[in-house]
Amino acid sequence: MQQPLAYRMRPTQIGEVVGQQHLVGPGKIIDRMVKAKLLSSMILYGPPGTGKTSIASAIAGSSKYAFRKLNAATDGKKELQIVAEEAKMSGTVVLLLDEIHRLDKVKQDFLLPLLENGSIILIGATTENPYISINPAIRSRTQIFEVYPLTPEDIQSAIQRALKDVKNGLGSYQVNLSDSALHFLSTATNGDLRSSLNALELAVKSTSPDNDEIINIDLQTVEECLQRKAINADRDGDAHYDVISALQKSIRGSDTDAALHYAARLIEAGDLISLMRRLLVIAYEDVGLANPNACEHTVAAVSAAKQLGLPEARIPLADAIIELCLSPKSNSGISAIDAATTALQSGNYGQIPAYLKDAHYKGAAKLGHGIDYKYPHDFPNDWVKQQYLPDKIKFDQYYQPKANGKYETALNNQYYKLRKAQGKPV
Structure with a gap:
């Protein structure tokens, strides 16, 4: 029985790993470990299909x-x-232990001395936060080490x-993959390479070639193989940004149902x-100081x-999304920093x-730095009238x-109240 395409394309060298260059790129930590032959046990955590097994294999x-x-x-x-036993007989073994967060005490106690003496290099894989x-x-x-989509x-x-790979991939087939199908396969799985490759294989092997023995794979075919529709959010760059824009404007305008609709488009597009990045922006740009709790709740939700x-x-x-829509709105924070800039x-x-300049070094007093600074905590209510802005402004x-x-x-x-106390116009 032939293994799935994602399994067959698993890298055998560090240089073949797709993505995760912060770990396996030239000069990065895992690349250095391998080149120095100083491997240590590690835990890789992140979403499914992002390369944890690939890194271990490489x-x-x-x-x-x-x-x-x-x-x-x-x-x-x-x-x-x-x-x-294999490690004892033939030397070090690299063991990928999937779902390591489910390791019970019996198996843990068995593993610990093997990690200590280096006979097993453990690479634990998990989607859960190991801490x-x-x-x-x-x-x-x-x-x-954290891996990312x-x-x-x-x-x-x-x-x-x-x-292109004839030995392990689909190189023995004459495949014509349309641009829209390629784009969809690369964006619709939320960074899960395994799903994309296995859907590609299903599309190729379930599609009959034309008279020239060419297998034409279009968008509809990969939609069926991924069991996911290509929503306008990911068909092209303009539509993608249109959906994000519509989401933010709907939340800013307090239209809960419209906001949920545009969020659903992004979710369906994978x-x-x-979606998470934009919600963080919206929380602080459009709700901000009118409801700081909503900002905290958004960070927790993300x-x-x-x-x-x-x-x-x-x-x-x-x-x-619902809380942000129904919260009072204020853009005073972004407006303030933009005005200052x-x-x-x-x-x-x-x-x-x-008197506001740094005075924590020898000779500062000779320069007049820090002299006559009024320390607010030495005054009633921990406040004292004092100018902080430069004279010009x-x-x-x-x-x-x-x-x-x-x-x-x-x-x-x-x-x-404070501006008035400081003698500034209000």
Whole structure:
């Protein structure tokens, strides 16, 4: 029985790994380990299909060690003993232990001395945060590396390599993959290369060639093989940004149902990353100080979504979207920093007052730095009237507070109270 394309295309050398260049790129940590022949046990964590097994396979291939793969949930101590015997007889074995967060104490206790003496190089793979889900005894004996969803460019590169590879890939077939099909395969799986490659193989092997023996793969074919429709969010760059724009404007306009619609487009397109990033921007740009709790809740929702992955990630994100839509809105934060930046770029901003300059070095007093600075905590209510802006711009105002929501209403009152106390125009 032939293995799936994703399995056959698994790299055997570090240089063949797709993506994760922060770990396996030239001069990066795993590349250095392999070249120096100083391998240590590690835990790789990140979403499915992003290269955890590929990295382990490449490490073994690059170091010429035997490579074995077990699952912490389904394989028992007996299987671990077989690997341990192999390591004892033939030398070091690289063991990929999938779902390492499910490792029980019996198997853990068996593994620990083998990690200590180096007979097994353990590469644990997990989609769970190891700092939360993995026993400290294992963590203390491993290095922890995060892997990220592959970019569309990474996946396109892997697809094209598979189409050319005669030995392990689909190079013996004459395949004409349309641009729209290639784009969809590289964007619709949320960075999961395994899903993209296996869908490609199904498309090629289930499509009859034409009279010239060419297998034409179009968008509809890969949609069927991935069981996912190409939503306009990922057909081309303009449509992608149109959906993101519509999402933000819907939340800014407090239209909950419209916002959920555009979020659903991004989810159906498999573009979880863009959705999460945009929600963080919206939280602080459009809700901001009117409801800081909503900003915190959005950060928590995005964190949960990263750990869950699709399809469950849609749940915390939906909660965040609804709260952002129904929250009071304020753009005073972004407006304030943009106003300060614009003023700065004019070049008319003057010198920092001498008493505010750093005085933590010998000779600062001779320069007049820090002298006459009034330490607010030495005064009643921890406040004292003192000028902080340079003379040229001492009356500038960048923050224009709003009274949208209880929190910024309170900030509004305090801001103008302090400006008045400082002798600034209000």
